[in-house]
Amino acid sequence: MSVFRNSFVGRLIYHASKHRFPSYPEEKPDYVLPAKYAADDKPPACQLTEENSFNSLDDVEKQEGRARSIGSNGAPIFVDYDGPNDPENPYNWPLYKKVLFIAGIGFLTISVYMGSAIYTPGIENLMNDLQITRVKATLPLTMFVIGYGLGPMVFSPMSENAVFGRTSIYIVTVFTFFILQIAQCFGPATRSIASMTVIRFLSGVFASPALGTGGASASDVVTAPYMPVGIIAWSIAAVCGPTLGPLVGAALVNGTGGSWLWTFRFMMIMSGASFVIFGFFLPESLGAAILRRKAQRLRKLTGNDNIVAEGEYANRSLTVRQVAVQTLWRPIEITLFEPVILFINLYIALIYSLIYLWFEAFPIVYVGTYHFTVVELGVSYVSVTLGIFIGSAIYIGYIYFAYTKKLLQGRENEVVPEVFLPPAIVGSVVMPIGIAIFGWSASPNTHWIGSLIGAMVFGMGGFVVIQSLFNYMAMSFPRYIASVFGGNALFRSVMAGCFPLFGPPLYNNLKIKDYPVGLGSTIVVAICLCMIAIPVVFYILGSRIRATSRYAGS
Known part of the structure; x- marks a missing residue:
């Protein structure tokens, strides 16, 4: 439940249900509020009722506006995890959860790198079908790689901001990539090298977050002594991807009688499955985003507008x-x-x-x-x-x-x-x-x-x-x-x-x-x-x- 609650789909359901499901510890009747968060007229123990629950996303936006005004009404009270063993802290996730999380990021990374060169085994058939030279047939590969180089310049710094976090960027971009693969497989791109090159460039841009942010995501969940191991696990996927792409592409081209289109259809199936699976089961790992959401819940629970996460406080001015x-x-x-x-x-x-x-x-x-x-x-x-x-x-x-x-x-x-x-x-x-x-x-x-x-x-x-x-x-x-x-x-x-x-x-x-x-x-x-x-x-x-x-x- 903790994985689903912090996933992209879990967050959508959370807002759609007016914050009733899936609920967080701060929203349960037995939650004991730490004394530092309590307003002057509230005891440390608070119970979340219908009156102090969120009614819509507008409430969240209003709270963000109040958070930006902190300073005039009192000193900010920075939100932190509930003790060193708080399960909401990614460092405290159980080992299996960390392994599955890094494996998921690695899968997204290896998929992107496979997608760059996966069609090269069928490049001769592509040249014959579209009557083009080898240089032109290589352009879609070049533009895909350039696209996934440009994308992280926007998506990676966005993922460091508490407002966005990492998971929402992963899921939105992989869905966009999936849509582009449909166009790649069944649209004008199957008959025009120009259309194919443009779509491949856009596909590279939206496939890029795992490349630029994957190492950061791995470091979100492992403590300092083991951080290199987490980055190694992600890097294996990053380096193996270009070598596995030609192998998978060769098997697809050989198994479909020389059809280079099936290499793109394979990427369409893989990205669609990734969107569904990771939409439900890829939790947020950025501590700043997790604490920002916790601050929203605590402000609503206590009525104390001075409660703020450091990520909000940094953005308020x-x-x-x-x-x-x-x-x-x-x-x-x-x-x-x-x-x-x-x-x-x-x-x-x-x-x-x-x-x-x-x-x-x-x-x-x-x-x-x-x-x-x-x-x-x-x-x-x-x-x-x-x-x-x-x-x-x-x-x-x-x-x-x-x-x-x-x-x-x-x-x-x-x-x-x-x-x-x-x-x-x-x-x-x-x-x-x-x-x-x-x-x-x-x-x-x-x-x-x-x-x-x-x-x-x-x-x-x-x-x-x-x-x-x-x-x-x-x-x-x-x-x-x-x-x-x-x-x-x-x-x-x-x-x-x-x-x-x-x-x-x-x-x-x-x-x-x-x-x-x-x-x-x-x-x-x-x-x-x-x-x-x-x-x-x-x-x-x-x-x-x-x-x-x-x-x-x-």
């Missing part, structure tokens, strides 16, 4: 325009004017770009050289996924001893954000090694297993680098984690969306006998080697750079 400017400008400001964020975003964006660029070499190697079928080609991408799981196991072991164990022992002074960077330095060296193995072992004279081992090694190094830098940013800027991840999503998505456009020419123009992707992979290796300097510099100078920041720290 701001106009709608000021809130909008702050919401839209913050991720841009953090991204452009924080050196730590700017260079880490460039590095992570480069890794994602190389993944999308490098994936263009897989058909050249496994279809052109080893004569794999479409499904076998899709399976080859799983080698990267395997490397990701191996890398995550190694990384979790390191994090436990370098971070979690020290916090549990009360040695907080020994834990600084730079503790996450040594694995990033190691991973940044491993990553180009994997690409080199892949590029120079892919030959008609060698077995295909060698190149897959190289792909697996790349997956290990790439995941460790990305995960380390995500955690470094999260610990450096904990108050604005959603805005930080939103800006990161923009960088990595816009860059990664453009790289597939010139991937095939890169490899084909540098093809040499017996080594079709050797020289092209060498260029990618050279870029990776140059970028090793980024985690090294931040490991040495990171604390000094963060000391000059207005956003860093708690």
Whole structure:
């Protein structure tokens, strides 16, 4: 019931039933009101009756107006959870609830990344059906990726505001994505590359909240010692998605006789099911939003207008325009004017770009050289996924001893954000090694297993680098984690969306006998080697750079 009560559908029913169902602890007859919330003429124990219940959403809006005027009638009384063990606090959720919540956010994330490249196995049939070139056929992929890079610049900072919270943004956008998939499957987009490209761009925008806010949602429900593990669980989905998309797409195209439309229909079914399931069972996790709603109930219960949540109090002196400017400008400001964020975003964006660029070499190697079928080609991408799981196991072991164990022992002074960077330095060296193995072992004279081992090694190094830098940013800027991840999503998505456009020419123009992707992979290796300097510099100078920041720290 607590999950449903804080879900999107639960909130709708709550307002429609005039706050009778599902009820909250503050609205039950046996609720004992803490003394600090009681009005002067009310005892600590209060009973909620028909007269002091909400009658409509207008009552909520009136309360918000009274909350904005706090200060003239007395000092604000800030709402908090009812003790350290309050079950409404996401940190106190039972373990199974946290696992299911993070799994749900991970599913939304992996669905988006799968949706970006899921239609690529049917791209030849798409080119034939619409009579277009490969570059034009790749545009829907590029625009989808750019769309889910732009979306978090709006949705991520919105999700940090107590008025919106996280869940409502997830559900409204996934419903909009579902509607767009219907148009993608049955509208003009099935006959026009221009219509398909526009719809794919809009789909990317509305599919984006999980990408920019997923890490923040995971950190909402896990305490500080275990925060990296929560972000790891979400990041596995974020990194595995691009590798699973071609596999699922290949199975769909092969199983439907070459129909590329079924890749979009699969996304329509998945997003529709997600809307229904998560609409009922994805609870709100943002503490500021939970306490804001509690403050509304307590004001109605007590008649004490000085009761307010910190999120309301922060907004009370701001106009709608000021809130909008702050919401839209913050991720841009953090991204452009924080050196730590700017260079880490460039590095992570480069890794994602190389993944999308490098994936263009897989058909050249496994279809052109080893004569794999479409499904076998899709399976080859799983080698990267395997490397990701191996890398995550190694990384979790390191994090436990370098971070979690020290916090549990009360040695907080020994834990600084730079503790996450040594694995990033190691991973940044491993990553180009994997690409080199892949590029120079892919030959008609060698077995295909060698190149897959190289792909697996790349997956290990790439995941460790990305995960380390995500955690470094999260610990450096904990108050604005959603805005930080939103800006990161923009960088990595816009860059990664453009790289597939010139991937095939890169490899084909540098093809040499017996080594079709050797020289092209060498260029990618050279870029990776140059970028090793980024985690090294931040490991040495990171604390000094963060000391000059207005956003860093708690």
